[in-house]
Amino acid sequence: MKKFFKTTVIILLVSVIGVVGYYFYDTFREKSYDEQLSRIIHLEDKRKVTSELKRFLENPVPELRKRASLAIGRIGSPGVGRILFKMVGDSSIDVAATAAFAIGLTNEKEYASKLINIAFDLPAKVGGKAIISAGRLADSSMTDVTDQIPSYFTHPSPDVRESAIMAILYSNARNKTDELINLMKSESDAKVKTTILYVLSRMGVKNAGSIYVNYLADPEPYIRAYALRGLSKVGSNDALRYLSIALNDSDVRVVAQAIGELSCQTKGNPGELIFKRLEKEQDENLIVASFTALQKLKYSHGTDFAEAIFDRNPTENVIVASIKYLASIKKDRAVNLIDSLLLSESFYVKAACAEAYGLVNSKNVITRLATLFKAEDPFIRAAAFKQLVKLDSNNVKFYINQALNDEDYVLPVYAIEEIKNQKLRYFLPVLQTLISRGEKIDVDIRKSIVELSTAFLKEDKNDNLAHELLIAGTLDYDYIVRRDAVEAYEDIFGENKYGMLDGVMTMISESKIESSISKYKNRPYVIMTTNKGIVEFELYFDTAPLTTLNFIELVESGFYNGLTFHRVVPNFVVQGGDPHGDGWGGPGYNIRCEYSDIPYETGTIGIATSGKDTGGSQFFFTLSPQPHLNSRYTAFGQVITGMDVLLKIVRSDIIEGIVIKDGAI
Template sequence: MTYSVSLRAFLALSCAATLLAACAPAIPKTSAATAVPPLNQFADATLRLIGTAQDERNTTALLPYLAHPESRYRQAAALALASVQDKAATAALLPLLGQEQKDAVRRAAAYALGQTGDSTAAETLAGHIMTATTPQLRRYLSEALGRCVTQKSLRLLAQGTFSRTDTVFSTGQAWGLFRAGSRGITSEAAVARAVALLATRQPVAARQGAAFTLARTPRLDLTAYQAALVAATSDADPTVRAMSASALGKVKTPSVAPVLASLARRDADHRVRVSALRAMNAGMYAPVKETAWQALTDPSSQVAVTAAEFFLTHAAGEPGILFLEKANRINSWRVRSTLLAAALKLAGPERNAIRTAVQQRYSAATDPYEKGYLLKALGEDPAAYEFVEQATFASGQPLVVGSYGMEALVAMRRRPGFPEAQQAAFALTLRRAIAGGDVTVMGTAAEALRDPQLNMRRLLPNPDFLVAARDKLVLPRDLEAWQSLQQTIDYMQQKPAAPVPVAKAASHPINWELVQTIPDRQRVLVRTTQGDVTMVLLVNDAPGSVASFVELVRQGFYDGRFFHRVVPNFVAQGGCPRGDGSGSTDYNLRSEFSDLRYGEGAVGLASSGKDTESCQWFITHAPTPHLDGRYTIFAQVVQGMDVVQRLDIGDKIMRVELVR
């Protein structure tokens, strides 16, 4: 069929088309060259659905995604189940280890199985280790096995067919042994294998895993392996040296003392020096005390604090006045206060003079954390009870002072020399603390009430005052205090422990609209009194946690907060609105256990149990793998780790900013 038109008709049609084109809205070009890429993976609606099901702990909704045609959804579903930790998913995850073609999905399935800790998965996990297609997958399978083995099935990890000298297998086995050992599951064969994996010919990751295994597995006697551990303290990797030094604390021979003293004096990495000091014990006191004296003025505050804690814990046969004199020459208030505690603990005939000196320092101090530490020092002396009680309940003081004061009062009551005639007065102090309404003071008092060694039930048999105090708390904001009070009520009434009322996702769902506006690896500048720290937010791994953090940053929530907890060679923690670690927002978040590891500078959310995260966060000083899969990682420090290493209790977060 053919068409013909006149010239006039053609011109008329052309003019009409031109007018319509002029009036029609412009259609933007969407070529690859001009398209704007999504800021993060959650522009994908399916990934948002998977993220919501994870947040809601909805195993039933997640399981079908394990069979989705697209591998990224299978992987996302498996990782979501790692946070849910529901053993009902084991049967659906296990086939992925053998049938799945994508290594990333198999790794995610292995990680999720490890997170469930289902012992029925152990045989299958072990069976796939030998056929793993990559060393990385082998490590995932081995770590998952370590999280699932029982004492009986430990042989699959420690003595299985993959226990060979081939270093391809070494890293996975070392970390699998660590995961098992962290749960208290070990054997002579497992320990011997971990020691063998410390050998310098092994990859550094294997040596690290082996060193952590030996350092963190409880109740080991490593005397037979002293030579191998001493050799490992010369390793080129500081993490291996630090953990090997920790493991030397489990060697029961006098000859280990000079090795630790040498590390504490000479190692170039302050984290190794901290580990060496911590490994020293009371039996080594005489040969190492000069090293510990020197460490009190170490350039690293973490080392100096650890040295002071060594004296508080292990000093014996010394006059208390010696520590008072040492303390008076120390500039760091935290080191000085810890030495004053040692002075009061040892005391002797100068006890009254030492106590008076500490009380005078308390009255002159202006920093609330120093005042708190001085009250903590006075907790070593029951004769200071009245002074500490007055300080604890004084009106108008910073909350942190009362928190430390209540801890000191309870510590006094636990001292062998606490006067029997004063026990009734202590019971009244606990009632006063419970009735006072301060959540930290209440929680500490409630803990003392349920301590069977203190036997407070005979003096306060009626728990009605605890019930009344509990019912005034606001959940989830006051969850920690609620837990402590409820545990004490159950103890007093001799009832089974009540379940913890964890907030559901519906009370604070993930703000997906906000999540989609946050670039992956969004940079954050944390300005502190010690300097600036830059970190990147990991929105693809922890969308709910990152969205909450961004909202709080935009509100200025963190500006002016303190680092209230700093544990040498572990973490610097801040963001508490109270400043003592008991503060929270009015909502809880669900834990997001992504496939991330706590290396140096990892930023995690503090919690009092799964799905109780809120506003407090911490930065790790060093690798801390025992936190992996237990605390949400939502950011990573990329600049300013030297600042993080200098942070101490009482340092301030001046401002937190989202930056490009």
């Protein structure tokens, strides 16, 4: 017995010594670059700026300091601006530039003036990022910042000048747009001039008409589209004429832009111009865009054409656009046609019928909407709910109660939004019961309850019921819900509860990240087959590793096979990856955002979100450059071939399959 005891003790001692020895060996040995990089990425995924993460800012390897700076900016914990501002003086230009960019992600507005004050003394690459961040952090009331931005219009570096121009947009410094117009006269760099055009058009500057006209014949379709956007805001007869000419453009994206801009015109007869094009249109996306524009313009002379379309076996997208147009114009005269469409097997068409009944805007359709409110598909029920609360105000409480108890999460979210909009405190005890169920209810519902409590408390800090809802949010299992509640607490009560955000569960292990760094030295290459053709693109694992790995895992599990593109906006995006099929679905979890300075060009791939760190499986392709999306959505890839295929995609087209290659081809 004694011998057995001694043997056991010896084995235990040897084991302990071995474990302790390995701990000290692993702690103090020199880690490889891949190990250190994977550690930074893992710490970023934990969403807390720890002392360990900050130590990487002192690492002798510039690339690791750069990656740590970006991670800290992405996390954006209160007070990190001070840490990053110090890194703007790093000996490595790349590190300094990344730190300057990362400050713009922190929402610490006091650093806007600090960055704009030092930008001229920084290397051009760093100064440009500093100016962009200053613009992002500032607003039009911060004149100490916005007054200095134009001083960079004469900087010797075109990149810095371009950054200053974008900073005008980000800070909404409308009183500086005349200086942009003057800059256009002296600027020689073509890319900078395009940026001026974009900012002027995006801000709707009316006195830049001659600039817009000068770019109408540009060889690049997206530049012609920028010019049309600007002309639309001018609102003159000449502007209307140029928009009508653009309806004959050779590029469908420019035509789509022209249709959209004509729908905003109040002079002349823009509806007639759109309708003449519609009569001979073959492109499905442009047909849909045209009916949407005619509905907005309340153009009444296209109803016979719209009704005749139903005799031509139209697609469901055309059916939806035309029935909503007809309902908006013909009102109750369209009811019979709407009724006939209820026989459709498409949830999308039936949901459109609910919206069409709402456009009829008569209490006579309430019983029809009530029937749709009981439909099997939640998308149809949700569409009916939105119309019922508008048309049947006497029974709003009944509809909200029904929606709150719906088995799908979409209806409760809509109900909570209605409670918030109408300030119906009557339902706050019901919401307390709902949020107390924790993980048994969908995270989107809990998130919506926190948003509602925030709105109520901003009106009355002493609202105890709303306060209890917010407290429940700070205790929620999900990081996103807790974060929203904690930020609301600080905003409303000035209380720092950021300690509640500790203990975030990470989705991908550190070892998986490390092995992937080794595997994807070359960017992963993707071949996506759709019913319209093949699209090939590369993934930015180096910039958005967590997003890329999540996408790859979903692909390899077959998640995307058979899903549709549920959202198509001509000259903007094609979006897919939703198993729900209506824009509400995802994989059942959220991934964190990985913002970067990668611009959204034609064919850039981004993650769709409803706020920071709320992405999952939905992704989108940009059909043209979209600078306003920069650093607001995770950019994680770029189309290599297949833009012609993407331009043919319509809503409900199918992702037939996706294959991942380990490296670029």
